[in-house]
Amino acid sequence: MSERRLNTPASSTAPAASTIAPRRATVLGVVLFLFIPVVLVLFVAHPAPVAGSLAAGLLLMVGHRFLARPYMLATRPHKCIWCNRFFSERRPGQLALVLAQGGDAPALDLLACAAHVDPARRFFAFVERCRQPLRIGIGLPLGLLLGSLVAFSAGLGDRTESATALFRLAVGLSVHLAALGPWLGAPREHSRAAFPVHNFYLLGVRAILWIFRLVGIWWIVAGGSYWLKAAGLLQ
Numbered sequence: 001m002s003e004r005r006l007n008t009p010a011s012s013t014a015p016a017a018s019t020i021a022p023r024r025a026t027v028l029g030v031v032l033f034l035f036i037p038v039v040l041v042l043f044v045a046h047p048a049p050v051a052g053s054l055a056a057g058l059l060l061m062v063g064h065r066f067l068a069r070p071y072m073l074a075t076r077p078h079k080c081i082w083c084n085r086f087f088s089e090r091r092p093g094q095l096a097l098v099l100a101q102g103g104d105a106p107a108l109d110l111l112a113c114a115a116h117v118d119p120a121r122r123f124f125a126f127v128e129r130c131r132q133p134l135r136i137g138i139g140l141p142l143g144l145l146l147g148s149l150v151a152f153s154a155g156l157g158d159r160t161e162s163a164t165a166l167f168r169l170a171v172g173l174s175v176h177l178a179a180l181g182p183w184l185g186a187p188r189e190h191s192r193a194a195f196p197v198h199n200f201y202l203l204g205v206r207a208i209l210w211i212f213r214l215v216g217i218w219w220i221v222a223g224g225s226y227w228l229k230a231a232g233l234l235q
């Protein structure tokens with residue numbers, strides 16, 4: 001557990017912001033974020049050939065980490081984890097929270113603008129608290145969807161439609177649960193990462209949560225109506 005004092009300007013511990021070009025880094029973050037919707041389209045729409053979509057999605061998913069994690073390590077000292085803005089003299093960064101990571105990875109200092117320390121703390125504390133339902137709500141339907149795509153590619157039957165509907169409904173509900181974090185979480189100074197934090201550094205937590213909320217509504221309606229029809233409760 002870190003004994004460092006929080007709520008102090010982080011600029012003394014951060015490299016000079018001039019070593020990184022904010023505009024270029026912001027565009028690069030958007031490009032790296034776009035990997036995520038591409039992977040989701042490959043899995044959810046699984047355009048033919050399905051085996052090719054599955055292989056491309058898995059390759060992008062695994063490879064993305066090797067680009068997004070160095071991006072996070074390079075930009076983390078310079079920008080707000082919440083709003084994604086680069087710090088300046090007028091808007092200096094503060095140490096918002098210390099985030100423990102899994103395995104041997106060292107804890108990360110997450111920095112934020114003064115106004116965004118509180119929502120960042122609340123979000124990461126809430127996601128840690130809900131990590132088991134979130135991991136099951138995302139991991140289990142993802143495993144079933146990938147399994148159905150493998151089975152279809154191997155000629156072992158077609159369960160892809162129901163697996164896709166389950167994935168959309170469960171992930172839509174899970175991301176809406178996570179998006180309650182800024183309101184329901186405790187403003188803790190130390191949290192443990194429930195998911196790889198590098199994805200949040202691509203656009204900032206605030207923008208990513210709004211994308212999750214909007215796509216989540218669409219997926220809850222699409223996935224939910226499939227299951228209501230399957231149960232005979234919807235024409």
Ligand SMILES: [Zn+2]
Pocket residue numbers: 080081082083084085112113116
């Ligand atoms: Zn901010």
